[in-house]
Amino acid sequence: MRRAVAIASIWPDGAQAACRPLLGIPSADCYPTYLDLVAAIRTNMRRDMRSFDPIHRWRGTAHRVLLRNPYADIGLTCLDSRAAVWIGERIYRDYRIRCEWSNVSGPARRWLASIAPNFDAAAERLGFAPIHQPVDQPWLQAA
Amino acid sequence: MSRLPTPGEWCEGSLCRTTADWPFHWFAEIAAMDPVSGSYTCIGTVRQAGARRYDEALANLRLIARAPVMLRLLQSVAQVLDMSDPDNDAFADSAADCLDELFQQQEPLRELLREVGLAQRKSHVPANDQIGDDRPDLTGSRA
Numbered sequence: 001m002r003r004a005v006a007i008a009s010i011w012p013d014g015a016q017a018a019c020r021p022l023l024g025i026p027s028a029d030c031y032p033t034y035l036d037l038v039a040a041i042r043t044n045m046r047r048d049m050r051s052f053d054p055i056h057r058w059r060g061t062a063h064r065v066l067l068r069n070p071y072a073d074i075g076l077t078c079l080d081s082r083a084a085v086w087i088g089e090r091i092y093r094d095y096r097i098r099c100e101w102s103n104v105s106g107p108a109r110r111w112l113a114s115i116a117p118n119f120d121a122a123a124e125r126l127g128f129a130p131i132h133q134p135v136d137q138p139w140l141q142a143a
Numbered sequence: 144m145s146r147l148p149t150p151g152e153w154c155e156g157s158l159c160r161t162t163a164d165w166p167f168h169w170f171a172e173i174a175a176m177d178p179v180s181g182s183y184t185c186i187g188t189v190r191q192a193g194a195r196r197y198d199e200a201l202a203n204l205r206l207i208a209r210a211p212v213m214l215r216l217l218q219s220v221a222q223v224l225d226m227s228d229p230d231n232d233a234f235a236d237s238a239a240d241c242l243d244e245l246f247q248q249q250e251p252l253r254e255l256l257r258e259v260g261l262a263q264r265k266s267h268v269p270a271n272d273q274i275g276d277d278r279p280d281l282t283g284s285r286a
Contacts, residue, residue, distance in 0.1 A: 027178040031154065034176065034183055058172075058185040081181030 010079040012063050015088030016116055018123035018130045022081050038076060040126055041085055042066055045074050048122045049115065059091065071108035074119075085128050087112065087119050148211055149186050151177030155208040158201050160193065167193040169200040173208050205259050212255050219248045 011017040025033050042054050045067055052067035052074060059065060059075065067074040068090065077084045089108050120130040156172035169191040176183050189207055191200045223244045225233040235241065 022181040025178070025181075030178045030181075031152070031176050061185045062182070064183070064185070078181060078183040 008080075010062070010077050010082055011084040011086040012059055012075070012077075012088050012091075015075075015086040016112070016119060016130075017084045017086040018120065018126075018128035019082055019084045020128045022078060022083050034078065037083065038064075038066060041074070041076060044126055045085075045119075045122050048118050049074075057092070071111050072115075083128070084131075085123050085126065087115070148214065149175045149184070150179070151175040151182070151211075153186065153208045153211055155189075155204050158197070158204055161190075165193070169193060169195065169197075169204075171204050173204075202259065209255055209259060212251060216248055216252055216255070219244070 009017075010019075022033075046052055046054075049067075049069070051069040052072075053069065055065060055068045055073075057065040057068075057073075059073075062079055063075050063077045063086075065073045065075045071089065072087055073090055074085070074087050077086065089105065089112060123130055153173055153175050156174065158169055158171045160167040161170055170188055172188050173186045174183060175186050189204055191203060195203070222233070223241050225231045226235040226241050226244060228234055229236075
């Protein structure tokens with residue numbers, strides 16, 4: 001059974017995430033370290049999930065989207081001395097319009113559930129600890 | 144209400160065109176890397192008229208991205224002026240001390256002038272250039 005970890009969320013709502021601390025990095029090395037992290041995520045995630053293509057977008061001001069496939073985004077959020085790599089359903093405007101005209105969201109969520117172990121494994125190889133969030137809605141867990 | 148700018152070092156992304164044909168605008172993203180809070184966030188997108196020459200638009204962009212450095216330098220100069228003012232609490236009755244304070248800012252000042260100068264320099268690695276060989280996206284859309 002998955003253990004719920006109480007941790008302040010820095011990743012987008014509804015996304016599956018893995019975290020690691022960003023501590024002890026000298027100021028001068030912050031930007032190169034960040035660029036290395038971005039490159040490592042793009043390379044390693046694509047190795048396991050080949051449907052993703054590199055992209056550069058932002059969700060709000062904190063969540064940077066690094067990879068995208070027809071269903072989902074993989075991104076990186078660096079806040080409060082922590083880095084979180086996350087995977088979540090696409091949310092941008094054109095995708096939402098597609099969801100209104102056809103049932104895209106259902107298959108996307110099923111696909112995300114099926115790919116979750118692969119994401120966790122890829123994140124662990126990058127040094128991120130997977131976060132298993134408690135289920136807020138008991139009826140959802142029961143279902 | 145806070146009037147402070149976004150904390151951290153600002154870095155500009157690649158200067159891109161909104162469309163491949165005329166009329167177009169130059170746009171580029173500015174992000175903030177804050178080593179203190181360990182965060183990397185998007186500040187926003189700078190959009191300039193396509194009628195501007197590329198090098199001019201690039202110089203404008205670099206000036207905007209160096210705003211926090213300029214602010215720190217201005218604060219330092221204001222501090223030296225305070226030290227030179229007999230009516231100010233910070234007055235230091237020593238021209239050498241004032242000059243010493245100014246000289247402490249010499250290196251960042253010259254670095255700033257070098258960065259925004261007209262001379263060719265190696266570009267700062269932009270955040271959105273890590274995609275590899277893919278051509279830059281011209282849409283400029285978010286999320």
